[in-house]
Amino acid sequence: MKMKINVDLRLKDVPGQLVSALDPISSCGGNIRGVVHHHDVKDGGRIAVNVTFEASSDPVFHRILDEWEKRDVEVAKINSFIETYPIRYLLVGDISSAEMESVTRGLESIENVVSIDVRYTGAATSSSHTALITGTVSSQDTLKTLDDFFYERTQKKNYLLVRGLEL
Amino acid sequence: MKVLIAGFGTVGQGIAEVIGTRQSLFDAMGEKVSIVGAFDSSSLIYGDNLDPKYLVEKKKTTGKVGDKEIPDDVASYIEEADFDILLDTTPTNIDHAEPGLTYILSALHSGKHVITSNKGPLALKFSTLSAAADANGVQLKYEASVGGAMPIINLSKQLLAGENIISLRGILNGTCNFILNRMKEEGLPFYQALREAQDLGYAETDPTYDIDGVDSAAKVAILANAIFGMDVNYYDVVRSGIRNITEDAIALAAEENSVIRLIGEIGGGKLEVAPRLVPMGHPLSIGGTQNMANIITDLAGEITVSGRGAGKNETASAMLSDLISIIRNKE
Numbered sequence: 001m002k003m004k005i006n007v008d009l010r011l012k013d014v015p016g017q018l019v020s021a022l023d024p025i026s027s028c029g030g031n032i033r034g035v036v037h038h039h040d041v042k043d044g045g046r047i048a049v050n051v052t053f054e055a056s057s058d059p060v061f062h063r064i065l066d067e068w069e070k071r072d073v074e075v076a077k078i079n080s081f082i083e084t085y086p087i088r089y090l091l092v093g094d095i096s097s098a099e100m101e102s103v104t105r106g107l108e109s110i111e112n113v114v115s116i117d118v119r120y121t122g123a124a125t126s127s128s129h130t131a132l133i134t135g136t137v138s139s140q141d142t143l144k145t146l147d148d149f150f151y152e153r154t155q156k157k158n159y160l161l162v163r164g165l166e167l
Numbered sequence: 168m169k170v171l172i173a174g175f176g177t178v179g180q181g182i183a184e185v186i187g188t189r190q191s192l193f194d195a196m197g198e199k200v201s202i203v204g205a206f207d208s209s210s211l212i213y214g215d216n217l218d219p220k221y222l223v224e225k226k227k228t229t230g231k232v233g234d235k236e237i238p239d240d241v242a243s244y245i246e247e248a249d250f251d252i253l254l255d256t257t258p259t260n261i262d263h264a265e266p267g268l269t270y271i272l273s274a275l276h277s278g279k280h281v282i283t284s285n286k287g288p289l290a291l292k293f294s295t296l297s298a299a300a301d302a303n304g305v306q307l308k309y310e311a312s313v314g315g316a317m318p319i320i321n322l323s324k325q326l327l328a329g330e331n332i333i334s335l336r337g338i339l340n341g342t343c344n345f346i347l348n349r350m351k352e353e354g355l356p357f358y359q360a361l362r363e364a365q366d367l368g369y370a371e372t373d374p375t376y377d378i379d380g381v382d383s384a385a386k387v388a389i390l391a392n393a394i395f396g397m398d399v400n401y402y403d404v405v406r407s408g409i410r411n412i413t414e415d416a417i418a419l420a421a422e423e424n425s426v427i428r429l430i431g432e433i434g435g436g437k438l439e440v441a442p443r444l445v446p447m448g449h450p451l452s453i454g455g456t457q458n459m460a461n462i463i464t465d466l467a468g469e470i471t472v473s474g475r476g477a478g479k480n481e482t483a484s485a486m487l488s489d490l491i492s493i494i495r496n497k498e
């Protein structure tokens with residue numbers, strides 16, 4: 001699970017504070033994506049800095065917070081969001097509604113699947129149906145798990161799989 | 168340099184004509200390039216400096232390029248004949264790679280360079296052919312075998328020589344792209360779009376190689392060997408084609424602001440040809456019959472090349488670039 005975190009920090013107005021605030025992010029394995037240094041915004045004599053970074057897990061983020069506390073870096077505001085990855089699969093062929101239900105149940109039981117939307121079309125008179133499955137997952141490994149899930153399923157049930165081309 | 172042309176159909180005639188029209192270019196390079204022989208499935212002609220116009224005219228009017236019968240043992244003929252480069256333009260066969268495989272090996276073993284547009288031998292026996300070229304100190308060139316005029320192989324091997332190529336995704340078959348695009352634009356069912364492609368001369372009467380992804384998979388195998396340094400063949404490529412794509416599937420994809428394209432992919436341990444949902448606006452969402460390849464390298468990042476994947480002049484252009492490269496290497 002990858003988290004993207006945006007924090008408003010307040011640093012003491014003495015040289016070397018910015019480096020001292022950013023250092024725990026890299027040393028704990030975080031990945032700095034952006035820093036905005038507001039020299040002109042003073043809050044209680046401190047300088048405002050906005051930092052965006054990625055952390056691989058909640059414990060990593062908490063280690064960074066602990067380190068900031070030790071270094072007297074004040075944290076004024078935290079916004080964090082889990083990074084999600086889109087999924088898109090199109091299934092074409094003789095897919096019954098029972099099979100679709102079973103596919104949906106299978107997907108719901110896979111870890112880190114955040115959301116799923118299923119669209120299912122096809123005339124009652126024709127054996128060919130199409131299902132479009134879209135959604136998001138919160139881990140890159142799950143993308144591979146889903147590819148394998150659909151690959152096995154389409155091989156076994158003999159319908160065509162069209163996977164999304166991730167950007 | 169003396170060249171022998173094997174196969175005298177669309178591509179064979181195209182390269183013969185280009186050799187005729189590019190004589191001043193060869194002169195400027197201080198090299199004389201002459202056609203000293205050509206053969207098709209039944210006839211053979213040889214001579215000191217054959218006129219390409221005469222050969223093409225003869226093939227068009229009589230159905231045969233030569234006035235002699237093709238020898239029983241073509242392999243021995245290739246080994247013994249006096250020439251420097253074999254231009255192999257014989258048909259692709261993905262089951263056994265013949266006759267191209269035997270012709271190419273005979274030429275390499277007898278110390279002749281080879282330029283081929285034929286995918287079969289490369290997709291099935293790449294390492295054998297490369298080893299034969301190395302062992303005999305000659306060059307094996309095959310730009311035309313993948314993507315016609317799209318310069319993917321020489322681009323990757325020469326201009327991007329210092330890069331690590333991480334992955335490649337491409338539209339490697341113009342016929343499938345044309346069919347999928349017509350289904351989307353006109354709402355045509357698959358078989359109608361296929362018939363249109365056949366009427367326009369894009370698809371063969373037997374379109375299996377195109378629509379079942381065989382042609383694309385052969386190209387994936389060639390690229391995996393040529394630019395990723397893998398030792399794989401056609402059968403290592405996981406393949407599915409487009410014949411089961413329905414109008415409903417195309418319409419549902421459109422609702423998602425996407426198109427369906429047959430994509431060849433190498434990377435992440437995967438060798439695959441499959442229909443994929445491609446977001447509109449992505450380089451690989453193009454319509455028409457163009458081929459396109461999108462490669463990711465460690466230093467340069469993303470590079471996309473495109474070009475006409477088939478056609479007489481387009482394929483001849485790729486073979487000409489190989490011919491020039493052999494002449495330059497000789498200097």
Ligand SMILES: NC(=O)c1ccc[n+]([C@@H]2O[C@H](COP(=O)([O-])OP(=O)(O)OC[C@H]3O[C@@H](n4cnc5c(N)ncnc54)[C@H](OP(=O)(O)O)[C@@H]3O)[C@@H](O)[C@H]2O)c1
Pocket residue numbers: 173174175176177178179206207208209256257258259266284285286287311312315476477478479482
């Ligand atoms: N056309 C393109 O745009 C294109 C693009 C890229 C790559 N290629 C590849 O280039 C190659 C040639 O394509 P093409 O379109 O020129 O095919 P083509 O028009 O069918 O020509 C094939 C030629 O090979 C000859 N041939 C067949 N069996 C032979 C044998 N046993 N010995 C000697 N010659 C033999 C044929 O003789 P006859 O004339 O007597 O039948 C014909 O002249 C194929 O491998 C193809 O996959 C083609």
